[in-house]
Amino acid sequence: MIKFSDKQLKIPQMQRPVFLVTGGMSKFDRSIPEKRTEELVIDSFVEAAEFINKTPAELKEYIHSCYYGHFADHFGDQLLGEAVIHDRLGLDPLGNVGIKTGGATGGSTLWEAFKAVASGYSDCVLAMGWERMDEVPTDEGNNYIASAADKDWETPLGHIYTGYYAVMAQKYWQVFGKEEESFRHTMAEIAVKNRGYARMNPHAQGPMDITVEDVLNSPVVAYPLRALDCCLMSVGASCAILCDEKTAYELTDNPLIIYVSAGSHTLRVADRRDMDIPLLPNESPDQYKDLGERFPGGDRYPGFTSFLAARMAAYYGYRMAGVVDPTEDLDLVELHDAFTISDIQTYEDIGIRPYGEGRTYVESGDCYHTNPHTGEPGKLPSNLCGGLIGCMHAVGATGIMQTVEVGQHIWGRWAEMHEDQSKWDRFGRTKPDDWTNLQVEGAKRGLAISHAGVGSHVTATILVHPDHQLERNES
Amino acid sequence: MSTAKRGKVRVERGRYRLDGQFHFPYPNDPIRNEDGVLMGITNPRDLTHIHMYGGEAPFxxxxxxxxxxxxxxxxxxxxxxxxxxxxxxxxxxxxxxKNTIVDMTETAQKGATVHTFMITERTGAFNTLPKPIRFVNVEFEGVPTILMGYLSVGEPEIGMKVVPIFNTTKPSYTILDLSWVPEGTNESDIPEGFTFG
Known part of the structure; x- marks a missing residue:
């Protein structure tokens, strides 16, 4: 049984508040042969500058240090790629550092940027993430991704990361899904939803107008996961500018308060030892006592069914931002839907639903922009950009892209950034005739989760409109 | 492929002694679009890493x-x-x-259980296991951790009793030398080169 000390569970303190001022993103696609990575990075930076009516040169004048997220040197085939990007952005002689935490690289990049401003080291920082996964064929890409598992104990087993994930999916499916057809149907709904929302996003590479049956009939990757349950492999870049309060209001009239927290757990699922469930503010010590009775096999925590890293990111982050109940206190979320089943697992880890009941977030319709059962706005819409399944997973960029997307909703500018025909044309994409504005009306607070591997690193980024702050809650 | 001998390594007095070639260069090829415009190049390479097991070598x-x-x-x-x-x-x-090394062979032979599993036809490049691969994550009596491996005979199920088999005939000195079969499997049914230990 693992125990944590009070010192380890301290709720992070900032020396001063940190603000998200702007962000941008490139086009995302499976391959972008016509552009170098540096060009995609510049595309995202230019979008961020234009979003606050600045030229790139004007915005650069404010930046004091830079945080670069790039998961895999293997994929880019360029060690110290951060130096290449930094030079092409013309940001010498500013200090910069590369950040690598697998799938959570984007979120971790924001975490480092956040701390740099919170500490007073910098008043304005650039968090930029990218990935170029098209330099090798897909099976070699899968081998590279599998290199992020333990190279002696896991990678030789098939060189396929999906497999290391699928054993967790299988356990969750059997214990909490009880192998019910209805649960499998719920998983498929997530794939339909996220690919459908991607249709409204000109940046997205995987838009599809599909049905649950299409998902259930797609090829099996590792049962119960099918091809349409899985995320994309991508190329692209995304960035965010974080500032202290004074600088933020020099750059824009409407910055958002940002909090970023992080958790971790073993790289190998194999090494996980049992522990008590760390509780979120909306949970009580007794509520999981009968979890093993309600879900036989579900009493081993975190076991193969939960992500402790996600739980801890939420544990710290909610208390930093004053979130008690995410469904009540947040207006939208962007989750790391690497697989439909891990999306459901995450609902529980971050307290959208109690452990064992994640599926009800989908089945209630709460996760939709418009609840399909009531026609009313969804209570907590998720992954309106399409997520990793529908939009992209250009690993180093993902967590940043999702945060920028949440920000665009709170700024009330989602339609402006997704509707413009010239952007669809520039990306060579056809805007659907039934294009729909997915702006979450009146959004004031949102969350983005960035997640690595089978749960080795997870970050929680919370955005809050300054006029709608919650009281910090350390209980 | 060059006919040069692929590199081998031994350690003598704490230093690597290398023999043979550790990388094989190939020429680049241009990548052009349908109009014949140069878009990029291929960057082929073939190299051998030297990887030490350190304190895990006994395993x-x-x-x-x-x-x-x-x-x-x-x-x-x-x-x-x-x-x-x-x-x-x-x-x-x-x-x-520093932990103490303990021989868990008998424990594994007596009480190993499948905690979870997965079956896949898909693999990444460089996979050497026959497809479909059946991963099994194995629990042992009195052990808090759960080891991942692969099942060589039968179809996996949660709760299934399994026993280890080992590639003792021609070991690769990788984790692939360990596999699992359902309890009661006959020696004649396990893969060539493997034994019950």
Whole structure:
């Protein structure tokens, strides 16, 4: 049984508040042969500058240090790629550092940027993430991704990361899904939803107008996961500018308060030892006592069914931002839907639903922009950009892209950034005739989760409109 | 492919002694679009890494000898005292003391259970296992961790009793030298080169 000390569970303190001022993103696609990575990075930076009516040169004048997220040197085939990007952005002689935490690289990049401003080291920082996964064929890409598992104990087993994930999916499916057809149907709904929302996003590479049956009939990757349950492999870049309060209001009239927290757990699922469930503010010590009775096999925590890293990111982050109940206190979320089943697992880890009941977030319709059962706005819409399944997973960029997307909703500018025909044309994409504005009306607070591997690193980024702050809650 | 001998390594007096070639260069090829415009180049390469097992070497040597080795924290002042680790951990994750190597072969032969599993036809490049691959994550009596491996005979199920088999005939000195079969499997049914240890 693992125990944590009070010192380890301290709720992070900032020396001063940190603000998200702007962000941008490139086009995302499976391959972008016509552009170098540096060009995609510049595309995202230019979008961020234009979003606050600045030229790139004007915005650069404010930046004091830079945080670069790039998961895999293997994929880019360029060690110290951060130096290449930094030079092409013309940001010498500013200090910069590369950040690598697998799938959570984007979120971790924001975490480092956040701390740099919170500490007073910098008043304005650039968090930029990218990935170029098209330099090798897909099976070699899968081998590279599998290199992020333990190279002696896991990678030789098939060189396929999906497999290391699928054993967790299988356990969750059997214990909490009880192998019910209805649960499998719920998983498929997530794939339909996220690919459908991607249709409204000109940046997205995987838009599809599909049905649950299409998902259930797609090829099996590792049962119960099918091809349409899985995320994309991508190329692209995304960035965010974080500032202290004074600088933020020099750059824009409407910055958002940002909090970023992080958790971790073993790289190998194999090494996980049992522990008590760390509780979120909306949970009580007794509520999981009968979890093993309600879900036989579900009493081993975190076991193969939960992500402790996600739980801890939420544990710290909610208390930093004053979130008690995410469904009540947040207006939208962007989750790391690497697989439909891990999306459901995450609902529980971050307290959208109690452990064992994640599926009800989908089945209630709460996760939709418009609840399909009531026609009313969804209570907590998720992954309106399409997520990793529908939009992209250009690993180093993902967590940043999702945060920028949440920000665009709170700024009330989602339609402006997704509707413009010239952007669809520039990306060579056809805007659907039934294009729909997915702006979450009146959004004031949102969350983005960035997640690595089978749960080795997870970050929680919370955005809050300054006029709608919650009281910090350390209980 | 060059006809040069692929590199081999031995360690003598704490230093690597290399023999043969460790990388094989190939020429680049241009990549053009349908209009013949240069877009990029291919960058082929073939190289050999030199990878040390360090304190885990006894585990990988043990597999080829039909043994499943784990480790145990014997620090009486540590909360994890008595915990057995499979995967083999050189140091206790709590006190960071050096663990004691313990032979878990008999425990695995008597009481290994499938905690979870997956079956896939898909693999990444460089996979050498026959497809479909059946991963099994195996629990042992009295061990808090759960080891990932692959099932060589039958179809996996949660709760299934399994026993280890080892590539003792021609070991690869990798984790692939360890596999699992359902309890009661006949020796004649296990893959060539493998034994029950």
């Amino acid at each position: 990988f040597e043990g597999l080829g000898q039909g043994k499943l080795l784990g480790t145990r924290c014997d620090n009486q002042n540590c909360d994890a005292n008595g915990s057995i680790f499979i995967p083999f951990r050189i140091h206790c994750p709590d006190c960071l003391g």
